[in-house]
Amino acid sequence: MSLEKFVTVNTQHGPVKGDRRTTILGMDYINFQGIPYMKAPVGKLRFRAPVEPEKWTETFDATQDCPPFPIYDMMVQKIVGIEDGGRINVFTKELRSTNFYPVLVYIHGGGFQTGTSSPSLFNCPDYLLQKELVIVSFNYRVGALGFLSLDDPSVDVPGNAGLKDQRMALKWIKENIKNFGGDPDNITLFGTSAGGASVHYHLISEKSKGLFHRAIAMSGTSLNMNWAHHPRRNYAERIARLCGYEGDGSDKSILEFLENADFEKIVEASENILTDEEKFQEHVVFANGPVVEPYITDHTFIHKSPILMAREAWSKDIDVIFGGTSNEGLLMKSLPNEDSKRVQYLQDFKNFSPFVDLNLDKNDPKAKEIGNTLKELFYGATTPTDSYMLPYYYYQGDLQFWHGIQRAVLSRIKAGGKGKTFTYYFNIVTEMNIFKKFFKNENFPGAEHGACATYLFKNNFTTFSSFESIEFKNIMKVVGIISNFAIYGHTGVDEWEENKSLELPLRCLHLTKDGMQMIDLPETARLKVWDKIYREAGAVLY
Template identity: 25%
Template sequence: MQTDETSAVTGPRTLTVRVADGAVRGHAAGSVFAWMGVPYATAGRDRRFRRAAPARAWDGERDCRDRGPIAPQAKAMQVPIDPGLAQDEDCLSLNVWAPRPAEEPRPVMVWIHGGAYCVGASSQTVYDGRRLAETGDLIVVTVNYRLGVFGFLDLSSFGEGFEPNLGLWDLVTALEWVRDNISAFGGDPGNVTVFGESSGAGAITTLMTAPRAEGLFHRAIAQSAPATSVYGAVRAAAVASRFLELAGVAPSEADRLHELPVENLLRAGDELLDEIVTTVPGTLAMAPVVDGDLVPRYPVAAFQKGVAHRIPLIIGTNRDEASIFRLTRSPILPVTADTVTQMFAAIADDHPDMPPSRIAEVIAAYPDYTKPTGAMAISRDAAFRMPCLWIADAHCRHSPTWVYRFDHATPMLRAARVGAGHATELPYVFGNFGTLNMDPTFWLGGRRSAVQVSGRVQRRWLAFAAYGVPAALDASKHWAPYTEESRSTLLIDKTDTLVPDPDAALRAAWGNEVMGFS
C-alpha cells in the first residue's frame, strides 16, 4: 500500500507505506522521502538485559517525521548529538531514506554507527542519509541499537535473567526487519550492504562470522574496525563482577539490576569505563563477547579459519587514526609511550605462552616509539590497521576484497595535527560537511578538494552497493581487488593512488598471528 499527499507547489510531501506492524508516513526530504524513528523491536525496562521483543503493532498511520529516542549512553564520552533527543531504554528504531518506489527494486545500504560500543546514535546529523539516497538512487537505513551497560555488558554469569551481546542481537533483529519490510519502500531484500565505522564496523566484522547473521546482508564496508576488541567469557565475567561492585549490588542480588534507575546504571558504567581504559590501556570496558552462540569464536581468528561469510568486502583505516584521541585526551587509545608499554605488558600477561621477543620486534619497528608520533602509530596499528590487514589477508582467499587507506585532510586538520584522524572520513561518505557546531574543518580552506574527494568516495561506496564492485564510474583511478600477491591498497587523497603492499614492513613486524586481548 502506498498513499501520497501532494502540494501543487512543492510536489509530493508525504508517502505512506505499510510494513508488518502498520502504516508509516514518510515526509519529503529533497528528492527522496524520509521515515524517521520506525520501531523495529521493543526493549524497554521489561526487556532490560534480555533480547528485544517484537515491535508492537499500531492502528492507523504512524507519522514518522521525528527521530526516535537514542540509547542510554555513557556521559564519560561525548559525541555530537542534536539537542532535544531523549534517551530511553526503548530505543530500537531505524530511519529510512528512499526514492519513490519504482518497478525495479533498489539496492539497500544499512548504516551501523560507531562510538566504542557505548555512545552514538543513528540520528547524528552527519549520518543523514538523504544525499546518499539521492546520489545513488537507492535506499539508506540507519539503525539505533542498545549500547554500553544495556547493550554490551555481559552479565550472563549471574543467571538466566541476563543475556550477552544484546547490541549485536539488536542489529540482527534490525537486519531481519530490513529483510522482511524493505520491499515496501521499494528496496531489494536480496541486495543489502551493511556499512559502518569504528565499533559499528567492528560489529560488522563480528556479524560476518556469526552464523545467525548469514544471508541478512550481501556486501559489507568496514571503516576503521577495531576487530580484535572482542573478548572472552572469563574476562566478561570479571568485568561484570566489577560493575556490580560499582553499582553497589551483591552478586547474590544481581536481579536488582533489573529495577535500578537508569541513571544509577549509567553512573556505574562510566566508572567502569574510566577504570578499565586506565588500568588496561587499549581495551574497552564493554564490547562483543565470544558467547558460543551468536559469536562462536574470536572474529579475526574466524576470518583466518575461512569461516566468515563469503561476501564482497571493503575494509580500511585512516592514516592518522590515533590523533583525535590525543587531541581530545580520550583514554580509549593509549597515545603515550608509558600507556603503550602498559598495553603490551597487559597483552603479555594475557598470553603467557607468547615469546617476549615478539613484542620486542613490534616495538623495534617504531624507532620513535618514545615520542608521541611513535606511540600513536603503534596504537593506531594495534587497534585498527593490523586487524584490517589480518582480515583482508584471510578474506581475499575466497571472496572479493578491497582495501583502502583514507589519507585526505583539510589544511586546518593538518595544522591542528589531526590529519586524517579517526572518523574524519564520515562526512566524505555521507556528503554531510559542517554538521558540528563551530566546525573548524574548512577554516583554512580546502572545501573544493574535500567535496571532490567526497564525490569519489560516495561513487565508489554506492557502486559497490549496487554492483559489488567499488568503481567510481568516472575517470577516477581503477581500484583493483586486494590479493595476497598484490595487496593493492587505494590511498584516498586529493587524487587516488593504488599502491602495492604499502604496509609490508608493518606486516613483517607484527606477523600473521593475532595480537590482542582475550
C-alpha cells in the first residue's frame, strides 16, 4: 500500500505539513523543515529575548528549506539570511503514538557569528537516520543580532539573545516532539564548536534545567575563552559608528539607531570591528558572543562567570561526553589569512600570554614572562615565521579549545554528582574531512576543527565511494557512538572509561580511521604548563 506523500502534524502553534523522503542510504523518513518556533525578531524585538510566535490555523508548509538568520557565509563570501530565521527542523521515521523514538537535537557551530541548521549544504541527517532516532536542528541568532549587550537596564538588551533562542527551541521540542514520534523524556543535546559551547551553557544555566537528559559537547565549552565567553567591550557602539551612527554614545541612542539600521550593514560592520591588537595580542577570534549579563532580568541566561556557574550546574547527575580534534588550531588557518600579521605580533613573545583571561595588563612583566614560557613550549629555540606555523596552530588549539575542554571535564568531576563524564580525541582523517580540503590544509597533520560533524551529517561537498570504503566505515563508527549514547544511554564501546579523577591525564577514546582505543590525552604535558601558568597568576581553573 502506497503512503501519502504529505503528512500533517499538529503543534502548539498550529498544524504543519511535512513530506516523505528517502535518504541516500535508502531509509524512508518524514521531513519537516522551517517550522517557526519564535516570532520574527524585528523592530523592537531585534536584539531582545525571543518571543513565541503567533498561532496559525492554516496548515504551515514545512517541506521547504529555511534560510538562516543573517550571517556572513565564508563559503560563498557574502551576507545571506533573513531576520525571520527562527525555525526548527524535525526528521522522523514515523509518527508513533507509543514506543516513542529517542530524540537527538543538534546545535550548529559557527563561532556564534555564522552557521545554519539547513540540511541543504552541511547538516543533512541521512547518516543518523539509519538509527532509531528523531533528529532535530534549528537556527538561532548569531553575531551582533544574537549577542549585542548593552549596560543600561532600561533598554532590556543584556545580551545572549542567541542562547535564549536556543532555549526557546529546546522548550518547543520538549512540548511538541511527541507529535512527531519523539520521546520528550529521552532527549540528547549535541553540538559542534559554538554548538558544543552552547551545549555546555545549557548544562550550567538553570534556564535549561530539565529540557534534555544527556549531552555531547564537541570541540567547544563555555570555558573556551576569547570566543565562547567574551569580556564586556564597546562592540555595540563600534558597530553603530561603522553603520553611520553619529549620536552621543548612550545605550538608548545606539539601540534606537541599530533597531532601524539595515541588518546587512550590521552584519558587515560586525565583521570589521576587531582591532589588530584584539586579534593578535588578545587572541579574540570573533567579535560578539556570550557574555555575563550586566543585570538580572526574568530571562537572564548567564548571570556570572561560567566557571562559577559550572560549580552549581543542575546537570551534574546526567551523563555527558566532551571531546575535540587532534588539530583544533587549524581553525586559525581557515580564517582570513593574516599569518604575516600574526607572526609580526608573535615576534614580541609577551603576545603568547593569555593576559586577558589572566586579568593581566599586557605590559605587566609577568605577561612577558608567561609569554616567554609559552613561546618556548611551542617553538623551543626557534622563532615564529609565516612559513613555520604548525606550532602556532597547536598553541591556538590549546588556548582556544583543549585547555577549556579539560577544565570543563574537571569542573564536572569536582562538582560531584551521579553523572558520568566521557572524553574522546577525534583523529580521523579521510576524504570526508571537508574543511581540510576547502581551506587547503591537507599538508598539516591531524583532524581539523569541526571535522567530526562531517561524519555525522551528509553534506554536498564530500561523499563515500562505497559501503566498503574507509569513509563509510568511519561514518558508521561515529554515528554508532553518538546514536548508542542517545538511544541507550551508553556509548556502545565497552573499553571507554569515564573520567572520575581530578588527577591528570584525562583518559580519552582515541578515534582514528583504522580503529579506536583508550589513550591519555596527548596534549596533557602542554596543558599542565597552562595549568601552572594559571595557578601562579591566581586565576581560577575550574
